[in-house]
Structures are given as structure tokens and as C-alpha cells.
Amino acid sequence: MAKLKRAERLEKFKEALQENPFLTDDQLAQLFQVSIQTIRLDRNILNIPQLRERTKEVAEKSFNGEIKSLESEEVIGQLLDVETGVSGISLFLIEPEHVFKRNYIARGHYLFAQANSLAIAIVDDVLALTTAANVFFDKQVKLGDNVIAKAKVTETTDKYIQVSVESFVNSELVFHATFEIYHRTDKK
Amino acid sequence: MAKLKRAERLEKFKEALQENPFLTDDQLAQLFQVSIQTIRLDRNILNIPQLRERTKEVAEKSFNGEIKSLESEEVIGQLLDVETGVSGISLFLIEPEHVFKRNYIARGHYLFAQANSLAIAIVDDVLALTTAANVFFDKQVKLGDNVIAKAKVTETTDKYIQVSVESFVNSELVFHATFEIYHRTDKK
Structure with missing residues (x-):
């Protein structure tokens, strides 16, 4: 996937997590070719908890x-x-x-x-x-x-x-x- | 094993633990037909730590x-x-x-x-x-x-x-x- 601007990435980010809620920050970073720090920031902006919290919600x-x-x-x-x-x-x-x-x-x-x-x-x-x-x-x-x-x-x-x-x-x-x-x- | 007086029991107690240092309080109580509380007291008198401490020493x-x-x-x-x-x-x-x-x-x-x-x-x-x-x-x-x-x-x-x-x-x-x-x- 080519590098995206933040607004686009945030949209794709939401879609990706809807499709597979068990993606780790590491996997997301690879998917969007950005650093893990960027992914954490994106999650914060979108108010998406980290994987452990997300799976707890499912559980x-x-x-x-x-x-x-x-x-x-x-x-x-x-x-x-x-x-x-x-x-x-x-x-x-x-x-x-x-x-x-x-x-x-x-x-x-x-x-x-x-x-x-x-x-x-x-x-x-x-x-x-x-x-x-x-x-x-x-x-x-x-x-x-x-x-x-x-x-x-x-x-x-x-x-x-x-x-x-x-x-x-x-x-x-x-x-x-x-x-x-x-x-x-x-x-x- | 018939019930023993404390002095005798303390002797047997030491022997039993020398033979098998991994006897639990429970097993000792059964062996000597006394309560676990009595075994704990015996251990205190003899200054023998409980099983967990004993195995740590071995380990x-x-x-x-x-x-x-x-x-x-x-x-x-x-x-x-x-x-x-x-x-x-x-x-x-x-x-x-x-x-x-x-x-x-x-x-x-x-x-x-x-x-x-x-x-x-x-x-x-x-x-x-x-x-x-x-x-x-x-x-x-x-x-x-x-x-x-x-x-x-x-x-x-x-x-x-x-x-x-x-x-x-x-x-x-x-x-x-x-x-x-x-x-x-x-x-x-």
C-alpha cells in the first residue's frame, strides 16, 4: 500500500480494523508503511483502544x-x-x-x-x-x-x-x- | 504407626524427613496420626521450615x-x-x-x-x-x-x-x- 496522507489513512485504518479487529499495532504499521508511534497516534485520534483492550471488549x-x-x-x-x-x-x-x-x-x-x-x-x-x-x-x-x-x-x-x-x-x-x-x- | 509421645515423635519426624525431604505437612500428619497443627508445632520446635522452603534450599x-x-x-x-x-x-x-x-x-x-x-x-x-x-x-x-x-x-x-x-x-x-x-x- 502506498503511503497515505493522515486523513486518508485514518479512514483506511477504521476499515481495516472493522474487517479484522485483531490487527496489532505492528501489523497496522506494516500495512500502512508508517511507524508504530504513528499508529498509536492514529489510534488516539480515532479513540481506538490498543489490541488488548479491543479483545477484552469482544471477550x-x-x-x-x-x-x-x-x-x-x-x-x-x-x-x-x-x-x-x-x-x-x-x-x-x-x-x-x-x-x-x-x-x-x-x-x-x-x-x-x-x-x-x-x-x-x-x-x-x-x-x-x-x-x-x-x-x-x-x-x-x-x-x-x-x-x-x-x-x-x-x-x-x-x-x-x-x-x-x-x-x-x-x-x-x-x-x-x-x-x-x-x-x-x-x-x- | 501408633501414636507417639512428642519426644519420640520429634525423633521419628527428623528421621522421616531425612529419608524423604519432600513429605508435606499433610503426609506427616497422616504418618504420625496427629493434626496438621501438631505437625506445624513440631516443625517449629525442630526449626524445620515448611516444604516450600525446604525445596528451595535443595533448589x-x-x-x-x-x-x-x-x-x-x-x-x-x-x-x-x-x-x-x-x-x-x-x-x-x-x-x-x-x-x-x-x-x-x-x-x-x-x-x-x-x-x-x-x-x-x-x-x-x-x-x-x-x-x-x-x-x-x-x-x-x-x-x-x-x-x-x-x-x-x-x-x-x-x-x-x-x-x-x-x-x-x-x-x-x-x-x-x-x-x-x-x-x-x-x-x-
Whole structure:
């Protein structure tokens, strides 16, 4: 995209965020070929909060009524969508505490935690415990990435549910897993 | 064990902790058939710190010189032993923030994090990244449990290392996993 005057850019800026509310300042800066400082100023002018606040707004649409298997604040990342028994989507921002100090690569257990807690969240039962998992770290995830995890139930029996999760950064697959989850209708 | 007088109990108490320094107050209370309050008093008399402090003392034996693949404080749990390229042992106490609120069962990703970070720690190389994992949650782990993870390298090739981890609570297997870890001698 060629460099735009501020007025034009502000218009495009609003459109871009309407289309994808999860764009980071970094991605916006690249998109508009301006500095991150300029993007922050633009956000201020337009009164658009930073990504973390924006996703909180989305997440404020509480899923507490829909989720049975855990408290919604126990999901690692922010739930964007849940259809219990069927599927779910969550967003997790990779912040400094989630990466190895020496190379800024996200630590595996955070990707696991996002995927596993999303898998649990879509189980349509009050007790849901993971019994096994098959996990693949397909591509390095870095500080500042926002990871979108998509889970779907692939098999259901009386006692077990199988959930498959795929996680993406900028539409690229970075992680996938299959979880086998034991479920029951009482909490003990 | 029959109920003992305090003086006798204090002697046995010291012996028991010498044999297994990771006994919790709860386990000691069961062992000596007294209340946890009594155990705390006994500890005070003997000037024995609580488990968390005791394990810190063990962990103060720093492994920073031995571990190459991450900073030793990045290991989840407390490293008790490491022989890089061969094996390692760590301890993780299940505290309130590690369990589901409704049933006090430990959340899977903490057991995963303990095992995975231990597996990484024993890799004898500066770059070590998990590429895949096969994980089994064999038995529920509860609030207050102390989980001992034991890792060993089972296969090494030029690019990949396979590490098998078994985690125990009171000598019972609660979790086991196999990690496939990519390794390289530079940090990029």
C-alpha cells in the first residue's frame, strides 16, 4: 500500500480494523508503511483502544452461560466463540512472560494451555478431564504474535470426547493437537 | 504407626524427613496420626521450615552451569537433579492457582509444563524446541500434591532428541509423555 496522507489513512485504518479487529499495532504499521508511534497516534485520534483492550471488549460478551465444563475465566486466552459440544475459537497474545528469554520464541506449554483449555471449554458436560493428547508444534511462534486457536469435536462416546485443535498466526498453522477428554455429568 | 509421645515423635519426624525431604505437612500428619497443627508445632520446635522452603534450599544448588538450553529459572517446578544429555528430576507443588476451581484437580497444562520444561532442560545444546509430544494423564492430581517428574533421553540424532518423562505423586504414576525436541548448537 502506498503511503497515505493522515486523513486518508485514518479512514483506511477504521476499515481495516472493522474487517479484522485483531490487527496489532505492528501489523497496522506494516500495512500502512508508517511507524508504530504513528499508529498509536492514529489510534488516539480515532479513540481506538490498543489490541488488548479491543479483545477484552469482544471477550466481555460472556460465555459463562454457555460453558459447563469450567469457569470461563479459566480458559487460557480470550474466548471469541463457543458452541458447546461442537466448536470454539480463542485468541492468545504472546507477551514477554510467554517466551524464552534468549530467543523470544513462545514456550510450548502456553500453546498447549490455550488449545487444551479451549478443548475442555467446548465439552458439553460439567466434568471434563483430559486423559491424553497428541501435540505438534508446526512453526515457531514469536513475541507479539496473536494466536487464534480453533477447536472442534471430532468424536463423542459415552465417556470420551475427542477434540481437534488447530492454532494459527496470520492464517499460518503454528500448532495442532488432538485431545482425548473424559466427561461425566457430575462434578466428582 | 501408633501414636507417639512428642519426644519420640520429634525423633521419628527428623528421621522421616531425612529419608524423604519432600513429605508435606499433610503426609506427616497422616504418618504420625496427629493434626496438621501438631505437625506445624513440631516443625517449629525442630526449626524445620515448611516444604516450600525446604525445596528451595535443595533448589538453591544452582544448575545454571549445567543447563544449556534455557535459563534454569525457566524450568517449571524446582530442578532437583540434572545430567544434561541423559536425565533430570524436578518437583512441582500443586497450589491453588494450578487447579480447577470447582474440583481442585490440577490443570493438565501445568503437568505438561513441568514435564516439557524438564525435557528441554536436559537437552545438551543451546537451542532446543519441542516439535511434538505424546501425553497421557494417568491419574488425577489434586491440590497439595507434590509431583516428581523424571525425564530421560531415549533417542538422539543429529537434529532431534526424544525425551521420555514420567511424573509421580507418592510413587504413583500420574502422567507420562514423550517429547520430540529439535536441537541445534546456535541460538537462532
